[in-house]
Amino acid sequence: WLRFQNKCFLFKGKKNEIQGNWSFARSWCREQGGELAIIDSQYENGRIANTELVSIHSRAELEFIRNLNYTKNHHIWIGLTRDRNFGWGWTDSTPLGYVNWAPGEPNAAFHPGEAAEENCVEMYPDGRWNDNNCMLQKVKRFINIRHLPSLI
DSSP, rough: EEEETTTTEEEOTTTTOOOOOOHHHHHHHOOOHHHSSSEETGGGGGGOOOOOEOOOOSHHHHHHHHHHTTSSSOOOEEEEEEETTTEEEEEEEEOOOOOBTTTOHHHHHHOOTTTSSEEEEETTTTOEEEEEEOOOOSSSSSEEEEEOOEEE
């Protein structure tokens, strides 16, 4: 885990580590504490820490995450997904403010022979985002995020 501001990030998918499609990545993150809040140490100080696929809210955060991609030439899944009713949103329910789409994206392309539309988002090595098929079988790396509790 690496700390940046009030979050900790865990990069998964290095050689011989787990890798997978967007659904696998989200499931793995949920197994680590997922979208449902984890209450640390049986309500210790009432602090809550969530684990989720990464959401990106600033250019500085984007650059930090890009630097976690150790080879700089792999695409990584991020926690942005499209809901037919509500548009694009982060899986941790934080507001979508900062965006960094690649030119022409999102394009919601449908490719013949694929079972789904492009409803999930990958980050290119240059930091720009592309909507892609969530079930894409091409192996992707991903970044797990844990929000640190506020110190009040």
